[in-house]
Amino acid sequence: MKAKLSVFSLLLMMLCETAFAGWQNDGYYIRDGYYSDDGSRFTIGFRGGISLAKAKMKNEIGTLEADYWMNKTTGSVITKLAFSNSSDDPDNYIYAGAGNIATLPVRKDFSKMAFTAGASIGFTIPHHQQWRLEAGFDHIAETDYNETPFLEGDIALTGGDLGLTSGLSAHVFSSGVTSTVTTDVISVMAFYDFFDGQQKQLNQLVPYIGFGVGYASSKTTLKLVDTYGDLSEDRDLQNYGTLDDDNVIVFADPADNEASVSSNVALLGSFGASYGISEYTFLDFNFRLMYVPKITWQLVNGSAYRDWFAAKDMMYTNFMIGLRFEF
Numbered sequence: 001m002k003a004k005l006s007v008f009s010l011l012l013m014m015l016c017e018t019a020f021a022g023w024q025n026d027g028y029y030i031r032d033g034y035y036s037d038d039g040s041r042f043t044i045g046f047r048g049g050i051s052l053a054k055a056k057m058k059n060e061i062g063t064l065e066a067d068y069w070m071n072k073t074t075g076s077v078i079t080k081l082a083f084s085n086s087s088d089d090p091d092n093y094i095y096a097g098a099g100n101i102a103t104l105p106v107r108k109d110f111s112k113m114a115f116t117a118g119a120s121i122g123f124t125i126p127h128h129q130q131w132r133l134e135a136g137f138d139h140i141a142e143t144d145y146n147e148t149p150f151l152e153g154d155i156a157l158t159g160g161d162l163g164l165t166s167g168l169s170a171h172v173f174s175s176g177v178t179s180t181v182t183t184d185v186i187s188v189m190a191f192y193d194f195f196d197g198q199q200k201q202l203n204q205l206v207p208y209i210g211f212g213v214g215y216a217s218s219k220t221t222l223k224l225v226d227t228y229g230d231l232s233e234d235r236d237l238q239n240y241g242t243l244d245d246d247n248v249i250v251f252a253d254p255a256d257n258e259a260s261v262s263s264n265v266a267l268l269g270s271f272g273a274s275y276g277i278s279e280y281t282f283l284d285f286n287f288r289l290m291y292v293p294k295i296t297w298q299l300v301n302g303s304a305y306r307d308w309f310a311a312k313d314m315m316y317t318n319f320m321i322g323l324r325f326e327f
Contacts, residue, residue: 039129039198043122045284047322051116051140055311057106059151060296062307064237066230068157068170070096077170081229085246097160101174101230104151110311114143116318120189124326129198132191136214138290140183140316148176148227150309176225177309179297180254183316185290187214187268200326202276210270218262218295221254222308240301252301260298260305267291280327290316 067080072092083093122134151174160168189212193200200206224240226232232249241251272286292314299306 038126039124040126041124041129041199041326043120043124043132043134043324043326045120045134045322045324046117047119047284047286047320048115048117049286049318049320051114052317052319053110053112053114053140053143053314054317055110055295055314057109057145058310058312059102059104059106060307060310061102064101064231064234065098066101066174066233067098068096068172069093070160070162070168070170077172079229081232081247085229095161096168096170097157097162099155099157099170099172101151101155104153104155104172104174106147106309107149107152108147110145110314112143112145115141116316116320118320118322120324130193130195132193132208132210134189134191136185136187136189138185138187138288138318140185140318142180142182145179145181146177148225149173150175150177172230173228174230176227177297178223178225180221181218181295181297181311182220183216183218183292183295185214185216185266185268185292187212187266189268189270191270193274199279200274200276200282202279205273205275206282207273208271210268212268214266214268214290216262216264216266216290216292218264218292219259220262220295220297221259222297222299223254224251224299224308226251236306237299239304240299240306251299254300257300257302260296260300262295264292264294274324280325282324282326284320284322284324286318286320286322288316288318288320290318292316 068077069083070077072094077096118136118138120134120136122132125131154169155172157168157170189210191208191210193206193208195206226249231237232247241249244250269289274282274284276282295311295314296307297309299308
C-alpha cells in the first residue's frame with residue numbers, strides 16, 4: 001500500500017507542478033489591455049459506478065498426481081481416498097491408474113460485476129486545451145468467485161492394473177473453491193475533448209476519448225475444499241491445512257493469512273462525454289476499459305504459498321458517472 005501511495009504521490013506532484021504553472025498564469029495582457037487565455041486549466045474529478053469483469057480462468061496447479069480406482073461392474077471411477085473410505089467390497093474395484101490433475105480445465109470462466117470508484121487530478125495543455133493529462137486512482141470492490149466442482153474434464157490414467165496396451169481416460173471432477181479479488185489501478189492517461197474554442201461549451205455534451213497505462217495491484221483470497229478426495233493424499237498440499245478424522249485436508253482459512261497480491265502493468269482506454277453545468281463544473285459520463293494480463297490466486301498457510309489458478313486477460317469495463325472541476 002505504501003508503494004502505491006508513493007507512486008501516486010509522485011505522479012500527483014509532477015502533474016500539479018505543470019498544472020499550477022498554467023493555473024496561476026493562465027493568460028497575459030497585451031497591447032490596449034487585451035487579455036489572452038492560453039487555455040490551461042487545473043482539473044480534478046471524482047467518479048463511481050459499476051465494473052463488469054471478464055477473464056479466462058486457467059489451472060495453475062503445476063503437477064499433482066492422484067490415484068483412481070474403477071468399479072468393475074459400473075465402470076465408474078473414484079479417488080483413492082473415496083476407495084479407502086468406501087463400505088463397498090474392495091474386490092469390486094480395480095486400480096485404474098494415476099492422473100495429473102493439473103491437466104484438467106477450470107469449469108467456469110470469470111464473469112462478475114462489482115462497484116467501482118475513482119479520482120483523477122491533472123491539467124489541460126496550454127494552447128492545446130483539447131488535450132488533458134491526468135493521474136488517476138481506481139478501486140474495484142471485492143468480487144467473489146465460487147465454484148464446485150472447480151475442475152472438470154477427461155484425465156489420462158497410467159500405470160493401472162487393467163492390462164490395457166493403451167492408456168485409460170476417465171471423466172473426473174476436482175475440488176471446490178471460494179475466493180475473492182479486489183483490484184486497485186494507478187494510471188496516467190491522456191484525453192482528447194472534441195470542442196472548439198478556448199473552453200468547453202456549457203449545457204451540451206462534449207465527447208472525448210482517452211488512453212493510458214497504469215499499475216494494477218490485485219489482492220486475492222482462496223479457500224480450497226477437497227470435495228472429491230483427490231487432493232488429500234498429496235504430501236505438499238498437507239502443508240496448507242490439517243487432516244480431519246477421515247484423512248481429508250481441511251485447508252487453512254484465508255482470514256488467518258495475508259491476501260496474495262498480483263502486480264501488473266495495466267492498459268487503459270476510455271470514451272465518454274462531459275456536460276458543462278457551470279464554467280468550472282462538468283458532469284462526466286464515462287466508459288473506462290482496464291486490461292490486466294494476469295491475476296493469480298494462491299493457497300496460503302503462514303509462509304507457504306502455492307499457485308492454484310489464474311484469471312488470464314482480465315478485462316474490467318467500468319460504467320461510471322462523476323464530476324470534474326476545471327479551473
